Amino acid sequence: MCTGIVETAEVSGSGKGPRGWFKLEQVNVSYDHPSDAPLENALNIDFVNQREGPGARVAVELSPESARKLVKAILTALSQTVTAVSEASDRT
């Protein structure tokens, strides 16, 4: 915890870790030293289930630019989903 920049949110869904799929409960997003990415600081995303122990984690370490691309891609995909859902609602 060198920078102390951490945001957390409750999430629902599934993640695949080294022991297979597990239920996700929380996502921790930090900007701090990564474990593996060759960067001094990275945008680290940990999808976790705290009740299943430290190993219940799906981790990514991204450059800030990559993280922004990810956010954009997620929002773009979600906006299409929302359009698709509302179009489906309109047809019913």
Added chain:
Amino acid sequence: MHQYTTDMYEGMLAETVMVQGYKGDAINAYFARPLGPGPFPGVVLIPHMPGWDEWYRETTRKFAHHGYLSLSPNIYFRFGHGSPDDVAAKARGSGGVADDSAVGDAEGCLRLLKSLALSNKKVGVFGTCSSGRQAFLSACRLKGFDAAVDCWGGRVVMSKEELTPQRPVSPIEYTKDLSCPLLGLFGEEDENPNPQQVQLLEQELKKYGKKYEFHMYPKAGHGFFYYDRPGYRQEQAVDGWKKLFAFLEEYLGTAT
């Protein structure tokens, strides 16, 4: 500085042990020590934010090679067990290791090292990155350390907005209580701590007449000892290690 010659006998024991940490909790620790009757000086190595990891175990053995009883507590013990990065990530997501807890674990290690028959009763504390900060905190909040080494400890100077329940006081506020000489190794290109923050700490140390030695390395940023990270700087790291062992020898002595 440990003068190694090829005709010397050298032996070391390195193993995981249990120590009493914060609130008397039994936590595991990595203990490396030279073989022989001693007496030896001791060093507590508080692990950094990437976890109680391989680099810290290697560094613990490095200190033992240089003649120190070297003890590195698993300050992440209370977050469970798994790979060091998973455990450290769990700690990070939970707000990090509380300052009280890290200082309490350092105190347990200090007591253990001083109690050993092998000890020369001089013990230092060492940390890098987040644990450089915790080493400084421990040297301020505890009595008994004889030397402290803060390598690029970030957030020794904290704004009010940065304070959290786990880290409720900016460490610089404790400077007046620093109980032993302090060595600080920093990089000019570091953003955390940046040179201005290091200067603030230096001013505070001067204000209270504390014994300290700071080295600010050009063309180095954060973590320039870490040979496995892009921030490694060979020349600065080699010089930093030399300065570090000279400092410890001055205040902790050497194996007899």
